[in-house]
Amino acid sequence: MSHNFLSLSRVIKAGFVNLFRNISLSAAAIAVMVITLTIILFSILANATFQNTIAQINNQISISVWLKDSVTTQQVNTEIAALRQLPNIKSVSYISKTQALAIYKSEQPNNAQLQQAISETNNPLPASIEIKPVDSTKIQTIENFLKQPKTVALEDPQYGNSYGGDQKIAIDKIAHATSIIREAGIFAIIVFAAVSVLIIFNTIRMAIFNRRDEIRTMRLLGARTSYIRGPFVVESMCYGIFAAIISSLIVDAIFVGSSSTLQASSLGLLNINYSHTYFNNHFWILLTLELAIGIVIGAVSSVIATRRYLSFKTAR
Amino acid sequence: MQCFFGIIKLMILLDRVVKKYNGSSAPALDRINLHIEPKEFVIVVGQSGAGKTTLLRLLTREERQTSGKIIVGGIDYDKLKDRDIPMLRRKIGVVFQDFRLLPNRTVFENVAFALEIVGMGKREIQRTVPRVLDIVNLKGREKSMPQELSGGERQRVAIARAIARQPKILIADEPTGNLDPKHAWDVIKVLEKINRYGTTVLLTTHNQEIVNRLKRRVITLKDGKIASDRANGEYKS
Numbered sequence: 036m037s038h039n040f041l042s043l044s045r046v047i048k049a050g051f052v053n054l055f056r057n058i059s060l061s062a063a064a065i066a067v068m069v070i071t072l073t074i075i076l077f078s079i080l081a082n083a084t085f086q087n088t089i090a091q092i093n094n095q096i097s098i099s100v101w102l103k104d105s106v107t108t109q110q111v112n113t114e115i116a117a118l119r120q121l122p123n124i125k126s127v128s129y130i131s132k133t134q135a136l137a138i139y140k141s142e143q144p145n146n147a148q149l150q151q152a153i154s155e156t157n158n159p160l161p162a163s164i165e166i167k168p169v170d171s172t173k174i175q176t177i178e179n180f181l182k183q184p185k186t187v188a189l190e191d192p193q194y195g196n197s198y199g200g201d202q203k204i205a206i207d208k209i210a211h212a213t214s215i216i217r218e219a220g221i222f223a224i225i226v227f228a229a230v231s232v233l234i235i236f237n238t239i240r241m242a243i244f245n246r247r248d249e250i251r252t253m254r255l256l257g258a259r260t261s262y263i264r265g266p267f268v269v270e271s272m273c274y275g276i277f278a279a280i281i282s283s284l285i286v287d288a289i290f291v292g293s294s295s296t297l298q299a300s301s302l303g304l305l306n307i308n309y310s311h312t313y314f315n316n317h318f319w320i321l322l323t324l325e326l327a328i329g330i331v332i333g334a335v336s337s338v339i340a341t342r343r344y345l346s347f348k349t350a351r
Numbered sequence: 352m353q354c355f356f357g358i359i360k361l362m363i364l365l366d367r368v369v370k371k372y373n374g375s376s377a378p379a380l381d382r383i384n385l386h387i388e389p390k391e392f393v394i395v396v397g398q399s400g401a402g403k404t405t406l407l408r409l410l411t412r413e414e415r416q417t418s419g420k421i422i423v424g425g426i427d428y429d430k431l432k433d434r435d436i437p438m439l440r441r442k443i444g445v446v447f448q449d450f451r452l453l454p455n456r457t458v459f460e461n462v463a464f465a466l467e468i469v470g471m472g473k474r475e476i477q478r479t480v481p482r483v484l485d486i487v488n489l490k491g492r493e494k495s496m497p498q499e500l501s502g503g504e505r506q507r508v509a510i511a512r513a514i515a516r517q518p519k520i521l522i523a524d525e526p527t528g529n530l531d532p533k534h535a536w537d538v539i540k541v542l543e544k545i546n547r548y549g550t551t552v553l554l555t556t557h558n559q560e561i562v563n564r565l566k567r568r569v570i571t572l573k574d575g576k577i578a579s580d581r582a583n584g585e586y587k588s
Contacts, residue, residue, distance in 0.1 A: 041472070253468075258464075259468070262468055
């Protein structure tokens with residue numbers, strides 16, 4: 036057995052032994068890491084859920100251009116082709132007068148009188164082009180396009196298009212709100228992650244501070260830096276591994292528990308069902324992320340925290 | 352690092368060594384000259400603050416001298432690089448007043464630690480540790496944790512740990528300071544035994560009775576200076 040391998044196996048063994056012999060300190064450190072990792076996990080889930088809600092709202096934002104009855108199919112096709120050339124276009128679809136009537140009727144299934152009053156021959160509804168943007172916050176180019184005289188000429192003078200007046204204000208407001216929520220979500224994750232990193236770092240620093248005499252004694256006995264530091268790094272990485280697994284299990288238990296006790300699928304903007312599905316679908320990625328955060332922060336913190344007790348005096 | 356024990360006459364050589372701590376006006380050690388030969392048993396006495404602990408801390412390279420020369424086992428401390436300090440310390444056994452055992456390790460593991468860090472294999476450790484524990488009269492206590500032992504037993508574990516690697520020098524800083532007279536004598540007897548095996552022992556103590564009964568070389572420090580250095584010396588407080 037080579038010397039390096041012997042040292043490595045002793046370092047790893049010592050790390051595990053320390054973890055269990057200092058069980059109360061280990062448990063406290065793991066508990067703090069569980070809480071912080073859970074907060075990070077929740078902020079990721081909340082952000083994903085908010086983004087999903089926003090995407091759903093955005094998906095419902097569309098701009099309709101109502102056309103004169105005199106507009107020909109060729110004119111419509113030219114217009115649609117031109118619109119599709121624009122950036123930020125998700126879809127452009129044509130709704131004929133007949134389709135518009137069918138949609139209208141399907142929206143009023145219980146109003147028999149109305150169903151009778153409007154018929155194929157006496158169809159007051161105009162045909163329209165429905166434009167869905169990819170991003171509702173960037174619809175300036177679509178707006179500019181609609182202002183072109185060529186497009187205005189096709190519009191039904193009575194209706195025009197839906198991007199104007201109160202509707203324009205509503206769309207712009209939603210667009211503005213969604214962009215703020217999106218940025219706030221990412222900002223919140225960064226803040227929570229940063230605070231968590233600091234808390235974990237300090238927890239490990241305290242744990243190592245408690246054992247500083249041990250480090251100094253090992254130093255006096257002639258142990259090399261890696262041989263002293265190694266077990267602390269192994270131990271801290273184990274904290275991270277245990278904390279990540281426990282945190283994931285807790286979050287899963289919370290979802291399972293809340294779905295059976297709350298009997299509710301959403302809390303305002305927070306769609307719990309979506310969060311749960313997102314968590315289940317991304318379980319392995321999220322667990323890996325937590326493990327990575329726990330292991331890396333654990334290792335880095337213990338390296339930094341042991342440094343001051345390992346240094347040799349250089350001052351004369 | 353130079354070879355530790357080549358053809359050298361002196362085990363420890365201090366030449367005009369001064370140690371001044373930041374913020375204090377008087378030096379803790381003031382132009383100390385000291386020659387200690389291999390296999391000597393030397394007792395350093397003096398009041399608190401006389402510089403005993405500073406002297407030992409310089410020898411273990413916990414502190415650096417402000418000026419002067421220190422050569423231990425042929426190694427010139429001025430030429431010692433940081434990365435070689437662990438190698439130096441492996442060749443010096445150290446015992447402290449407060450034992451400094453590793454709290455989460457058994458008696459066996461505490462002694463084994465000193466051997467593990469020099470890369471000794473498992474089988475050799477299994478053979479060596481009981482033998483060393485036998486020397487300090489602690490056979491059968493291998494599995495005990497430090498907190499289960501009396502002060503005297505703890506100190507003997509610390510001595511076992513210090514001598515397990517068979518160092519040429521053993522430095523003991525007030526090893527009996529926390530012990531009652533009976534246990535103190537047990538510890539001193541172990542130190543004498545180790546000295547008979549050929550280890551140079553450097554002991555600091557406050558204990559007048561121990562110094563006077565041992566009848567060894569006694570160096571008295573006063574205000575950072577050597578006040579007296581006598582063979583078969585006595586300690587008068």
